Amino acid sequence: MARSAAQKAATKKLVAFNKKFKKFKKSQAAPKRKAAPKRKAKSTNKASKPKRTMAGKRRTRIVRRSRSVGRGIGSSFKTGVIGDVVKGLGAGSLVTLVMSRVAPNSSITPLAATGAAFVTGGLVGGAANLVLSGGLSQLGGIFGGGVSAPMSEVSV
DSSP states (O other), rough: OOOOOOOOOHHHHHHHHHHHHHHHHHHHHHOOOOOOOOOOOOOOOSSOOOOOOOHHHHHHHHHHHHHHTOHHHHHHHHHHHHHHHHHHHHHHEEEEEHHHHHHOOOHHHHHHHHHHHHHHHHEEEHHEEEEEHTTTTHHHHTTTTOOOOOOOOOOO
């Protein structure tokens, strides 16, 4: 497609007119203000956490201690030395009950009860069970000692 000379001249005039019009429009427009830096709006729904000071940290420690003190007597039987004793006695009693049902008058019942107490309550639980069940003399029946039957009174 060949363009005629008249079309080329019209295109040049149009381009020149557009350039002049842009310059004119720029000179007529109001001067632009420099935009202020945008600040991020703080949201009001977020609660900002206060900075924790040393006094605040101490306060939370004291609160935790007071809560642990007020737990009640039931939790003291679950932890510490008392907890080990309770676990040992419970396991020893349970094994004694089961052994009396399974194998009555068995010579290994005291040994099994003491072993279970040592396993569950550790050294403290095992020693507590051993002391309360009659001491080392009760274990003597296993190693050749005689087992004495408790005396019962017969009333007439």
